[in-house]
Amino acid sequence: MKSERSQHSLQAMGDISRGFLILLVFLALGELLTRYTHIPVPGNVNGMWLLAVAMATRFVKIEWVASAADVLLSRMGLFFVPPGVGVMLYFDRIASNWMPIVGAMLGSLLLVLWGTAAIARLTTGLAAGEGR
Amino acid sequence: MLTREIWFGLLVTLAVWDGAQRLNRKWPTPLLNPVMIAMAVIIGLLLLFRVPYENYNVGGKWLSFLLGPCVVALAVPLVRQLEKVKANLGGIVVSVAFGSVVGIVSAMLITLLLGGDRQLALTLAPKSVTTPIAIAIANQIGGLPDLTAAIVVITGVIGGMLGPEAIRMLGLRGRIPVGLGVGAASHGIGTARVIRDDPLTGAMSGIAMTLNGLITAVILPPLLPLILHLAAHLHPG
Numbered sequence: 001m002k003s004e005r006s007q008h009s010l011q012a013m014g015d016i017s018r019g020f021l022i023l024l025v026f027l028a029l030g031e032l033l034t035r036y037t038h039i040p041v042p043g044n045v046n047g048m049w050l051l052a053v054a055m056a057t058r059f060v061k062i063e064w065v066a067s068a069a070d071v072l073l074s075r076m077g078l079f080f081v082p083p084g085v086g087v088m089l090y091f092d093r094i095a096s097n098w099m100p101i102v103g104a105m106l107g108s109l110l111l112v113l114w115g116t117a118a119i120a121r122l123t124t125g126l127a128a129g130e131g132r
Numbered sequence: 133m134l135t136r137e138i139w140f141g142l143l144v145t146l147a148v149w150d151g152a153q154r155l156n157r158k159w160p161t162p163l164l165n166p167v168m169i170a171m172a173v174i175i176g177l178l179l180l181f182r183v184p185y186e187n188y189n190v191g192g193k194w195l196s197f198l199l200g201p202c203v204v205a206l207a208v209p210l211v212r213q214l215e216k217v218k219a220n221l222g223g224i225v226v227s228v229a230f231g232s233v234v235g236i237v238s239a240m241l242i243t244l245l246l247g248g249d250r251q252l253a254l255t256l257a258p259k260s261v262t263t264p265i266a267i268a269i270a271n272q273i274g275g276l277p278d279l280t281a282a283i284v285v286i287t288g289v290i291g292g293m294l295g296p297e298a299i300r301m302l303g304l305r306g307r308i309p310v311g312l313g314v315g316a317a318s319h320g321i322g323t324a325r326v327i328r329d330d331p332l333t334g335a336m337s338g339i340a341m342t343l344n345g346l347i348t349a350v351i352l353p354p355l356l357p358l359i360l361h362l363a364a365h366l367h368p369g
Contacts, residue, residue, distance in 0.1 A: 023201040030204065040272075040349040042264035044203035045342045051207035062211055069205035072198060073334070076324035077167040077292070078149050079199045082141065082192030083263070083285060084171040084321075088178065089185055090282035100248030104256050105287055108239040109317050110298060112260055113291065116231030116340065117299045117313030123223030125308045 019068025022060060026051040135183045141191025148173045165293040167321060203262075203320065206338035209327065213335040220308060227309075228340050231316035232347040235260035237359055244363045251275065253363075257356075258348055259283050262319040265345040269352055284319070291318020292325040296333075311336025316344045 030047025033039075039046075054060040072079075094101050134140060152166035152173070178188055210217065217224070236257050243253040255275035258266040263284050270280035295314040304310070307330055314322040315337030323341050327334025 020201065023204045026204050026207075027200050040265065040268050041346060042203075042262070044200045045262070045265075045345060047200075047204040048207045048210075048338075048342060051204055052210050055207060055211040056214060062208060065205070066208055069208035072202040072205045073209070073327055076199075076202050076320070076327060077165075078145070078170075079195050079202055080167055080285070080288070080321050080324060081145050081149060081170045081174065082189055082196045083199075083281075084167060084289065085174045085178070085188065085192065086185060087171070087282045087285050088175045090279055093279055094282065097248060097252060100243045100246035100252055101256070101283065103246045104239045104242035104248070105259065105283060106290070107242045108235055108256075108259065109287055109291055109295075111238045112231045112235040112317035113295050113298050113313045114302055114304070115234040116227050116316040117304045117309040118302070119227035119230045120223060120309040120312040121304050121306060123226050124220040124312075125223075125306050 016068050016071060019065045019071075022051075022065050023047075023068055023072075026054070133187065135187040136190050138191045138194065141188045142194060143191070144174060144177065144188065145170070145192055145195055148177075162293050162297055165289070165325065167324065168289050168293055171289065199320070206323070206335075206342075209331055209335035210338060213332055216308070216332065217335070217339065224308075224312060224336070224339060225343065227312050228316050228343045229347050231313070231340070232260070232344050232351065233355070235317070235344075236348065236352055236355060240359050241363055241366070245366070250360070253360075254356075255280050256283060257352060259287050260317055260319065261345040261348045262341055265349055269349055273353060273356060285321070288318045288321025291322040295322050296326060296329070307333040308336050312340040315340025319344070 026047040027044060029050055030045070031043030033046045033050070034041060034043045051060065051065070055062050055065070148170045149166065152169040155169060156164045156166050174188070177183075178185065239256040239259050240253040243256050244250075248256075251274065254273050255270060257273065257275065258269040258280060261269070261284070263281050266280050266284045267277045270277040291314060295318055296310050299310050299313045311326055311333040314326050314333075319341045323334060323337040326337045
């Protein structure tokens, strides 16, 4: 698993600043799509699909973005820390109703994890021999 | 005020993140999830030194901005795994759609059964999906969007901490089921964890996160009357 990752990094010899440029261009395209179509999807999600299509059709080469993408994705958790700290503003409101909030949050989290994975177990991976 | 400088929030976040990473490397247990540790330590520091969140976030938002390009970058692992995505497309859509319905219905029913009111149920209904979509849905259906955002983050942190372990606990193995489950249940924060464990799991989690956002945005509003009707029967009064 680790070796697959470092192999990717070795192949990804593209220029990092060009990679960031492409990511920002697709972020902007995604934001524009959100603004003008009024679909309830954030611009970054639209940008992801647009970039995936562009790379799958070889319009954008994966090597151009790979190193910038790996730089970001390998520390994705870091970018969630500041918005996560913002939870501190809501402690009072959560505490005043903690039973239903904590119960529904944990109960529903487990059910989605198990439900999705169980159906996926039945419907995916068998043909691809993805047994692990 | 020194704490309102851009460098303050950046310095605090990067320093604490570095410590959280070292801790996680030294004791590699999912309980020491770096996002959770960093959040808890920074919240503790800000409360201790009475630094308002707005001050911290002057610098902090420079890091959260990078979430935008980072989500776009999820296209790379997706395309690297394109063969497996294509081969399993039907199963991916079916399992994430199932997870979406389970998430909405269970969050609302458990809230109501534990004594929450209708507005709280609407606030929790979109809690499995990525923050911007969850906020938009909460707005649309009459929940409390900022409380939704906080609950989404906590859900993600817990799912990122224990999601893969919870799935394996049921005896469900395989990188595709684990990736789809974590992405559907705990969006980007869960994805941030599994993408470091393994590329295929990460790619599947990224797909599940975006797909669940789309499906939930589409089916939640029409599903609402049905769930509230069901809740009225289960829990009269």
